[in-house]
Amino acid sequence: MTERMRHGASIGQPLTRRDGPAKVTGAARYSADFHPGGMLHAVMAVSAIARGRVTHLDVAAAKAHPGVVDVMSPENAPALAKSPDEKDNPFAFRLDLLQNGNVRYANQPIAVVIAETLEAATEGAALLNPRYEAETPSVELGGETIFTPDSVGAGSPTQEGSGDIEAGFASAGTRMEATYETAAQYHNALEPHTSVAQWDGDRLTLHTPTQALWIAKGRLAGLFGIPQENIHIVSHYLGGGFGSKGFISSPQILGIMAAKLVGRPVKLVTRREQMFGSVGHRAATRQTLKLGAKADGTLTALDHHTLTLTSRHDDFVEACGLIARHLYASEAIATTHAVSRADIGTPIFMRAPGEASGSVAVESALDELALQLDMDPLELRLKNYAEVEPITHRPFSSKALRECYAQGAERFGWSKRPRQPRQMRDENGLRVGWGMGTATYPAGMMQGEARATIRADGTALVETAAQDMGQGAWTVLAQIAADGIGLDGDRVELRIGDSDLPNGGLAGGSTGTATSGSAVHAATQGALAALEDLAVNDRASPLYGAGNAGTVAEGGRLARRDDPTRSESFSDILARAGKDSVEAKGTGAGDPASRKTYAMHAHGAVYAEVKVDPDLGQIRVTRLVGAFAAGRIVNPRLVRSQYYGGMIWGVSLALHEHAVLDTRSGRVMNPNLAEYHVPVNADVPSLEAILVEEHDPHVNPLGIKGVGEIGITGTAGAIANAVWHATGTRVRDFPITLDKLLG
Template identity: 80%
Template sequence: MPERQRHGSSIGLPLTRRDGPDKVTGAARYSADIRPDGLVHAVMATSTIAKGRVTHLDLAAAEAHPGVIAVMTPDNAPPLAKSPDEKDNPFAFRLNLLQDHTVRYAGQPIAVVVATTLEAATEGAALLSPRYESEAPTIGLGEGGIFTPDSVGAGSPTSDGTGDMEAGLAAADARVTATYETAGQYHNPLEPHCSVAQWDGDRLTLHTPSQALWIAKARLAGFFGIPPENIRVVCHYLGGGFGSKGFLSPPQILGIMAAKLTGRPVKLVTRREQMFGPVGHRSPTRQTLTLGATRDGALTALGHHTLSQTSAYDDFFEASGLVARHLYASPAISTTHEGSRADIGTPIFMRAPGEASGSVAVESALDELALALDIDPLDLRLKNYAEVEPITGRPFSSKALRGCYAQGAERFGWDRRPRAPRAMRDTDGLLVGWGMGTATYPAGMMQGEARATIRADGTALIETAAQDMGQGAWTVLAQIAADGLGLSLDRVTLRIGDSDLPNGGLAGGSTGTATSGTAVHAAAQAVIAQLADLATTDPASPLYGAGNAGVTASEGRLARRDDPARSERFGDILARAGKPSVAAKGQGAGEPASRKTYAMHAHGAVYAEVKVDPDLGQVRVTRLVGAFAAGRIVNPRLVRSQYEGGMIWGLSLALHEHAAHDRRSGRIVNANLADYHVPVSADLPSIETILVEEHDPHVNPLGIKGVGELGITGTAGAIANAVWHATGVRVREIPITLDKLLT
């Protein structure tokens, strides 16, 4: 057991979720559970065409419904202080907020009906019976022309590389060129997007599922022309976000506009089919990999070209080539991206944006190269292990990927894998295949703040506008606080999920714990320093003269380092000073200066077993083993949960999720969870995660790396490789469905 755990630290303990009892008993109140006095309900009417304009809405029929209060259209929508097409920051998206009758994509909101009940609002929206002037939409990837965007993902360069690709390929003994396609995936967290909006003069209170409360507050201030301090955004519980709730979407703001129009508190909740369009998705991609290697498996060239799709009116491009920039050593690397436009809703960040789609292509291509060279896939990856970041040459702040490969392979039994495909069957005659993939995700963090208060009764309050969307922030932030304060966990109260609290940053990009956690740690250190100042400058204290650095905090007491028996309770220090409490703020470091020197990534290895019916082509993943290294682990139980969730999403990417468009209308024909397939428990009988020890002194003061998105990278590629090993059929169009195995 680590030293700090033996002395009472809660960091590293596999504690259960503090918010668990509230969630299972129904005490947790999500945004749609909020019911202010006088609440009315809003329902969006959405477009059934993808391009054109609305020419008629039957307002008379809708307004005649006995429960309908108002119908909001572009003709009467409250004016906005700023155009929703204006991008006031690099990560802002253009929003369709009833500013005109133009239709940009199928499923776009074209009106909002407000009524006394949800049923009346739904019926009123149906009565609008819209008519359109429609144009033929552009839907397919690449059909709207191809161009080079200014940047991809979160502002990454469109192209990057090193060395001479032509020379690298010329020096190769084996070459592989293959094109892989990934389907569009649509955001479908368990909790749909919603808003409960209430105006009090020019003050707005908004309950909405949000991954970034302060970012939401700032954008709303711009739209409605009021100071940010007049806006309170609340989200105590968040039923999944995965990027879709990192930024405001039309349903949230339309609810606020409806509340302004009617002068009543308004609840607007999207229906499941309305999640397909207005709230973002992962773009489909077409990726071409070009690999060259010597006979012993050493890469001589690695090329990765990506074509992704954005909307006709905004820019966001899936950065699939990022994986190839960071993962494998090669003297020549070239990564390029192109984009195309279509009449669809704008794609946005979706769990492991770029890395998820890119890794399935890279890992599949590595296996194709291993086949060409007759080398074991794991041996090929070890042969091209990057000791430094390949393009920049920066050393890694830490990298325990070799341990991930080794521990995962041992647990899985990889050494028993036959080289040839179709060599294993189970007792029922099903083909069995084993595959593997490498996982990687950048270890980032953002700026965040927290406030810590120590009270005279020896308890503490930690406040930060962080969010818990299932990753365990309610628990891990309290653990970090308790460790920094020297208190037991039951003496620490945590307040999060309210924009009136200090800015907790964004719960996204696997940065949440690093961002808000380091802010909480800094606040805890700052308030302990204040307490130490009171004690060490007071002649009546046994700590007098020890100096701030001469005391330590443990079990609700400050003690001298040179004589631990001379100690004093927090409450006694405050009582003698005549203070009911002391408080201090702390800030997370944001991007550390060491990032200029070191490359910072989390890594892992995923091993997959699949079984395939040789007659029907039906694929089942029967076993996943993932071994991951992500710096200091605050709570192993919750980290395993995050890895498992990511691996399940990797399975979903590999075998299930695929949004199908009607090319004539532009509508998504499977906009429901019956036809848009996602995994259920029966789809994965066995999943196992291994936490590989890794210490990182550079990434941030706590040594924490993100874990939420790491599990999805590597998993889809491992499953695709396992399907090839089972069947001998290389499917390059993801998801892998039975029809592609039977052709």
């Protein structure tokens, strides 16, 4: 496919990853690859019970094991300057840092064993043999009092709607109501949560994977009572995060505390099964969709109610209702949330939080309505195309969803789809089904800063504490910097992943590239302005007096905008001025005025083909075509990779992923990658992502929307709808496992 997204010399080019060679040769060092001299190994002991308290740990047995240096428990854990339960902002999630012997969920850390070797620490943890005073846990959805939370997701209103929902249903010729359930999921990044911590007095050096260096630095400064400047976090590479590394977790901080306790560097790596508890998850949901429509498919009422669960000790509420606030036009819309408490680890943001679980319910419900109306599912969606954002009635800053629908449908061959289910078989007798869904995710921005330095040797240095968790920040920020300064990419040095650099915002919420990229762009413009100042005021420069006309930067030279033949190299300008470099800082943040005026979202359409064995119920996705519009595409290769990843997560949500909970003990019974199924290569035969052109003049100066999460939305619903189309069986309990199709 030809790349039609050519924007600049570097932006829009499908460059390979700048960090690729380092990763494939093993030169790239992840957090656990750092081994400061004298380093010890720490292993957590975690709780077997979900509620109660620890009454005894056999510390003596653990300490007696050869190689064990110390055992950290509530008895001797270093005092913290601030309670880990103190919520000084809504995103300071409560932590379990051995502040007492209470147990709030299964797999909660209850002690840390520190030893000369990993093996000794592991055995020491096994020898602790904890005894408990156990209480009966409650872990089921709606198992306890259901209440209305104060807010959902990242501070969104619990309830929001427009119009008269009762009147909407009253005027509807067709109504449907259905309840959908989604399962608890755990992020399971390949790289576990890790700390390699080293104290030097009250100064901390920390190698840890984080999606938000500055937020982590702030939290640690508060907990340990030291200035932020004393904390240096290095996080050059992450082996995935997906939200579970957005905010520094208990295990990561326990590693730092262990290093403080023993006065030596300590490495703590969370074990895979320990990642099912204290590092967050996507909570289970039960969503009720009520739709009312006229005979022509026009929605008159869209009522989306979500019941989910959160931990007993903290508040995070999966915001499934958000999607219905932004996606389809309806005369009346009501979105509400309710929650019940449970003895579980606190749920947290997980790739497309809210939207992922919300989308699968909304897209399934629309398909069920289309069946009742005898309408093509795509036609129903087009009939209710939102020309302005429903509820707020704001115009969209850009919205090429119609083109996404059309290009995806064309590529997939949607027009050949029979309306009725159970109409298609392949040459082996397997049932074939086609389904579709709409994808959407907000184009948010955080605040970030960057510093750009243009150096006398004709190179540039660009620095920001952005994080690359695999999405490609190392590459795309360099592309943005190169175009911003007018240099080839190989003359731009990029530094990210280090908390001593300017705050690069959060690699999360699909805001990373928009935020840190905008900051980088602004910084480069600032540095060029400083360079221009030197030149236009210098009589010896060919640019002297170009102040009014302005200059443009290209190929390491500044040229008069009105006369490109009058130009001078960056090096010459700096040399004559007697300077080694010029530098400037830049900020990336959403413009409040535009964000008030416009609704900003990325959109897409996903088409799925599945095959289902008619007797055995086994399901396989055989084809996925997604068409997405997300503003300016900085690097089509990496963006496609993000869409693929998201779409595979959609397959996972629809068909595979679920934590198997023993409701008696509150324990997750499949806490390993052999039994916690995510799709493997053989489950994803054909993936296609079409990059639909979209120009957005409002979202930010570069016109960038995020692409990290949207791929899940739409996809899971498209697959569920395809399964129905293949079999005639509507499964509303996700994931759709084969036993639900046996009938």
